[in-house]
Amino acid sequence: MLVTGASGNVGAPLVEHLVAGGARVLVASREGKRAPEGTRAVRFDFEDAATHASALEGVEKLFLLRPPTVSDVKRHLLPVVRAAKDAGVRHVVFLSLLGVEKNPRMPHAHVERFILEAGLPHTFLRPSFFMQNLSTTHRDDIREHHEIFVPAGKGRTGFIDARDIAAVAARTLLEDGHEGKAYDLTGAEALTYAEVATLFTEVLGRPIRYPEPGALRFALRWYRRKQPVAFIAVMTGIYTVCRLGLAGTVTPETQTLLGRAPISMRQFIQDHQACWM
Numbered sequence: 001m002l003v004t005g006a007s008g009n010v011g012a013p014l015v016e017h018l019v020a021g022g023a024r025v026l027v028a029s030r031e032g033k034r035a036p037e038g039t040r041a042v043r044f045d046f047e048d049a050a051t052h053a054s055a056l057e058g059v060e061k062l063f064l065l066r067p068p069t070v071s072d073v074k075r076h077l078l079p080v081v082r083a084a085k086d087a088g089v090r091h092v093v094f095l096s097l098l099g100v101e102k103n104p105r106m107p108h109a110h111v112e113r114f115i116l117e118a119g120l121p122h123t124f125l126r127p128s129f130f131m132q133n134l135s136t137t138h139r140d141d142i143r144e145h146h147e148i149f150v151p152a153g154k155g156r157t158g159f160i161d162a163r164d165i166a167a168v169a170a171r172t173l174l175e176d177g178h179e180g181k182a183y184d185l186t187g188a189e190a191l192t193y194a195e196v197a198t199l200f201t202e203v204l205g206r207p208i209r210y211p212e213p214g215a216l217r218f219a220l221r222w223y224r225r226k227q228p229v230a231f232i233a234v235m236t237g238i239y240t241v242c243r244l245g246l247a248g249t250v251t252p253e254t255q256t257l258l259g260r261a262p263i264s265m266r267q268f269i270q271d272h273q274a275c276w277m
């Protein structure tokens, strides 16, 4: 099996599950050097077509994601889908996005279409907002400013822990019976950011605020951090969707597929608390 994005939020725990499940795992990365125990490293870069065929040689199953920095999916993901077809890949599990079927302009919708058009047996994983955004993108706001600084108003989010997505991905790759399916994956509850801040306060033992910034204040803070305008626009858009009350979907599919409750926000904070200290 070839795992793309293998060092990421979903890919890293996925590789652990696959190794534990006895799979022979090829770990794809742009460097092609680091490989966890029990796996083999392979150089693979979406933006370098010369790496595609060699990485996919002999691969039966592919875990595919679109790295957040790769925006032109026609240019950089379509060739990978075609190379997978040419290599005889029997099953592609694609990390997509919740609600993608209603947003045909999203890059993930295009990739789903490429896979369908290639006639590749597939499973689409459509997760909600990752809890890990709080330990990566927003970590410094929480650690240094003691606040969650996102323009989400009082909107709710059906957060999911990326480790649960990885566990589902592992099942779909290791078991039969998931071909042709699309799974809407969320956590067990939808929380406001005020509720998330309260959980942080309780677990970390120091006050973490949610000042409910507007979109402009949020964009300005990230602009001053010299982040690309496109990145700021995407983030502002995502949180505006939440502010409008459109991110609170909760589905039972994670629980059904894993046979246990999804990881809660409290558990996520407990497990990662060192990163905000």
Ligand SMILES: NC(=O)c1ccc[n+]([C@@H]2O[C@H](COP(=O)([O-])OP(=O)(O)OC[C@H]3O[C@@H](n4cnc5c(N)ncnc54)[C@H](OP(=O)(O)O)[C@@H]3O)[C@@H](O)[C@H]2O)c1
Pocket (backbone or CB within 6 Å): 004, 005, 006, 007, 008, 009, 010, 011, 028, 029, 030, 031, 044, 045, 046, 047, 065, 066, 067, 068, 069, 070, 095, 096, 097, 098, 127, 128, 129, 130, 131, 133, 162
């Ligand atoms: N964050 C959310 O709330 C959320 C919600 C729903 C869906 N998603 C989707 O989930 C995906 C991101 O998953 P993630 O958070 O697990 O990833 P991530 O932690 O952002 O990691 C990105 C991965 O992509 C690899 N990568 C980056 N550029 C590459 C390139 N040019 N060629 C090959 N590999 C490359 C990196 O590997 P190396 O650096 O080692 O090469 C890294 O392993 C995105 O498609 C995003 O839209 C995210």
